[in-house]
Amino acid sequence: MKVVIVSNPQALPVVITVDGPSGAGKGTVCAILAEALGWHLLDSGALYRITGLASDRRGIALDSEELVADVAANLDVRFIPTGSGVQVILEGDDVTTTIRTEEVGSLASQVAALPKVREALLQRQRDFRQAPGLIADGRDMGTVVFADAQIKVFLTASAEERGQRRYKQLTEKGIDASLPALIEDIRVRDERDSNRAVAPLRPASDATVIDSTSLSIEEVREEILSLVRQAGLI
Numbered sequence: 001m002k003v004v005i006v007s008n009p010q011a012l013p014v015v016i017t018v019d020g021p022s023g024a025g026k027g028t029v030c031a032i033l034a035e036a037l038g039w040h041l042l043d044s045g046a047l048y049r050i051t052g053l054a055s056d057r058r059g060i061a062l063d064s065e066e067l068v069a070d071v072a073a074n075l076d077v078r079f080i081p082t083g084s085g086v087q088v089i090l091e092g093d094d095v096t097t098t099i100r101t102e103e104v105g106s107l108a109s110q111v112a113a114l115p116k117v118r119e120a121l122l123q124r125q126r127d128f129r130q131a132p133g134l135i136a137d138g139r140d141m142g143t144v145v146f147a148d149a150q151i152k153v154f155l156t157a158s159a160e161e162r163g164q165r166r167y168k169q170l171t172e173k174g175i176d177a178s179l180p181a182l183i184e185d186i187r188v189r190d191e192r193d194s195n196r197a198v199a200p201l202r203p204a205s206d207a208t209v210i211d212s213t214s215l216s217i218e219e220v221r222e223e224i225l226s227l228v229r230q231a232g233l234i
């Protein structure tokens with residue numbers, strides 16, 4: 001008898017992907033959804049931020065693809081859940097606040113353009129797909145990393161609104177920021193992310209696009225939860 005093994009993506013735990021540009025609200029809504037559903041959360045941007053920071057601290061030029069990919073493949077990082085979020089420890093040093101600066105966002109975007117760096121981080125991201133489900137936040141979650149995801153969202157907002165949100169977020173955390181410089185940094189980063197050769201920032205063909213410019217965080221959460229209900233996943 002001939003046995004045919006058919007791969008069945010449905011057998012894998014469910015994934016909701018949320019991709020989009022900086023400041024669209026991905027991290028915020030993903031954390032709320034993960035909490036509400038009791039699912040796992042992948043902040044893929046943190047991996048690129050940590051890789052950028054670790055490479056920079058070692059004095060590695062950010063276009064040295066092999067060296068940066070080696071850093072990405074061997075990251076000595078720990079994510080420690082706390083009452084108010086996740087603490088990030090890189091090589092014994094608490095970098096929770098440092099990795100959220102726009103400066104590190106720019107380092108992240110530079111190393112993220114290198115194909116071997118993306119390859120080095122691929123399996124690490126896929127390993128987050130555990131029962132009962134995963135909410136994945138990033139740029140290529142629905143197009144590359146979890147191309148078979150059951151629900152894909154592309155969350156966006158106007159550049160002006162995203163700059164304002166980021167400014168408020170950073171200053172509230174006590175991180176120095178200038179609004180015009182921030183808007184320019186975000187513009188440069190979005191352009192680099194959208195135009196790179198590998199895994200560029202773009203909606204998956206089967207993604208639902210949500211423009212959050214004039215939506216509250218609660219309204220965005222409800223729109224995504226209604227997609228989850230329509231798909232019969234909850």
Ligand SMILES: Nc1ncnc2c1ncn2[C@@H]1O[C@H](COP(=O)(O)OP(=O)(O)O)[C@@H](O)[C@H]1O
Nearest residue numbers: 022023024025026027028165169212215216217
């Ligand atoms: N719909 C929204 N309306 C107003 N502020 C928002 C909204 N969504 C997110 N924010 C705020 O904008 C800032 C950036 O959101 P964040 O989730 O970090 O974006 P991203 O992960 O897409 O870069 C945060 O301070 C967050 O509280």
Ligand SMILES: Nc1ccn([C@@H]2O[C@H](COP(=O)(O)OP(=O)(O)O)[C@@H](O)[C@H]2O)c(=O)n1
Nearest residue numbers: 022023044045046048108109112138139140
């Ligand atoms: N899946 C991902 C996630 C982030 N990134 C890169 O990492 C940078 C930082 O991502 P992030 O999600 O932490 O950034 P914000 O949206 O929070 O500003 C992005 O500008 C991208 O260049 C990526 O290339 N692919």
